[in-house]
Amino acid sequence: MLDEGTSLKNRVRELREAHGWSQGALAEQLDVSRQTINAIETGRYDPSLPLAFMARLFGASIESIFTPEH
Amino acid sequence: MGRMDEWAVWQRWGAWLLGCVFYVGAVWMLLATENVAMRIIALVGMCAGLWVLTYSSKAVLNERVRNIDRWQLKIILPAFLVYMLVVLYVMPLADHLTMPWLKAIVVLSPMLPVLFIAWAVARYVNRCDEMERRQHLEAAGIAVIVVSMVCMALGLLAAVKLIAVDGALVLLMVLPALCLVYGLACTWSKWRNRAR
Numbered sequence: 428m429l430d431e432g433t434s435l436k437n438r439v440r441e442l443r444e445a446h447g448w449s450q451g452a453l454a455e456q457l458d459v460s461r462q463t464i465n466a467i468e469t470g471r472y473d474p475s476l477p478l479a480f481m482a483r484l485f486g487a488s489i490e491s492i493f494t495p496e497h
Numbered sequence: 498m499g500r501m502d503e504w505a506v507w508q509r510w511g512a513w514l515l516g517c518v519f520y521v522g523a524v525w526m527l528l529a530t531e532n533v534a535m536r537i538i539a540l541v542g543m544c545a546g547l548w549v550l551t552y553s554s555k556a557v558l559n560e561r562v563r564n565i566d567r568w569q570l571k572i573i574l575p576a577f578l579v580y581m582l583v584v585l586y587v588m589p590l591a592d593h594l595t596m597p598w599l600k601a602i603v604v605l606s607p608m609l610p611v612l613f614i615a616w617a618v619a620r621y622v623n624r625c626d627e628m629e630r631r632q633h634l635e636a637a638g639i640a641v642i643v644v645s646m647v648c649m650a651l652g653l654l655a656a657v658k659l660i661a662v663d664g665a666l667v668l669l670m671v672l673p674a675l676c677l678v679y680g681l682a683c684t685w686s687k688w689r690n691r692a693r
Contacts, residue, residue, distance in 0.1 A: 451502070451561060459626035461560050462690035471690070472628045 436496040440468040442485040457481055501556040513553035520546030527581075540581050544574045558691045565624045572617040580610035611672075636682035643678045644671060 443453050443464075450468070454461040459478065466472035473493075474481075482489045501509060523542030530536060551570055555562050583606050594600040622633045648667070655662040 451559075455561070458563075460563070460629055462558070462687060463626050463628040465690050465692060466628055469690075472631075475627055478627060 434470065434496050435473045435493045436470065437467065437493045439464070439481070439492060442487065442492065443468075446485065453481075453484070456484060500561060501552050502559060502561045504556060506557075509553060509556040512549060513557050516546050516549035516553050518546075519549060522546075536585065540578055543581070544578060547574060547577070558687050560687075565621060568624075569617060569621045573614055576610045576613045576617065580607055580614070583607045583610065632683060632686040636679045636686060639682040640675045640679040644674045647674070 443450070448456075450464045451461045454464045457464075457478065463472065463474075463478075467474055467478075476489075479489045479493060482492050485492065501512065504512070520543060523539045523546055526542065527536055527539035530539070548570060551566065552562055555566065587603060587606050591600050591603045594603060622630060625633065648671070651660070651662055651667065654660045
């Protein structure tokens with residue numbers, strides 16, 4: 428269970444770069460702004476469940492990309 | 498030409514500066530002349546400036562223009578044009594009217610395009626992605642706090658007659674002040690995430 432104040436660390440940047448996509452290209456595929464991708468990658472924003480399903484684009488599960496950080 | 502967010506940095510900032518010059522020049526022209534044709538040209542110039550500023554502002558933040566941005570421009574620019582025409586040519590008619598109900602209708606006529614713009618902004622925010630909606634919520638919260646605090650401070654000072662406040666002017670300035678602080682807060686929030 429997540430404690431209050433627990434944030435998520437993620438592998439979005441790593442997976443995006445592995446696929447050779449720019450932030451803008453990933454943002455276009457997800458129909459969000461590039462800044463949203465940037466904020467997720469830098470940990471400034473934790474996405475909601477629907478957006479976290481971006482994991483499908485990488486062929487991975489949500490929990491393999493987003494993990495709790497204490 | 499390609500997409501503006503793919504231009505070189507100096508080109509994007511150049512376009513943004515051009516938009517500013519166009520807009521400020523058009524506002525100056527509008528204030529300086531009473532000639533109808535010149536005013537129409539100035540209004541078209543203001544709209545063109547806003548169009549360039551919308552595209553270039555996105556580009557300097559390394560952001561592409563999306564369909565919702567194009568939709569917003571298509572809706573807001575004509576509404577803005579109608580608002581300006583009403584303010585310039587319909588509202589002054591109120592001075593020559595004596596019937597209170599007719600005078601009220603004429604004076605309140607700019608509210609229609611303003612309400613339309615408010616609806617368009619609400620719809621735009623609703624179509625933004627989840628992080629952008631949070632940015633808009635934070636900006637709206639900051640705007641409400643700042644403007645209400647300033648109004649309260651002015652009210653307290655006016656209550657003990659330390660300053661004289663024109664009530665009508667203060668009421669008229671609430672919406673522009675909210676928009677200004679909201680815009681600044683939104684820009685600050687987006688600027689923080691501009692890096693690629």
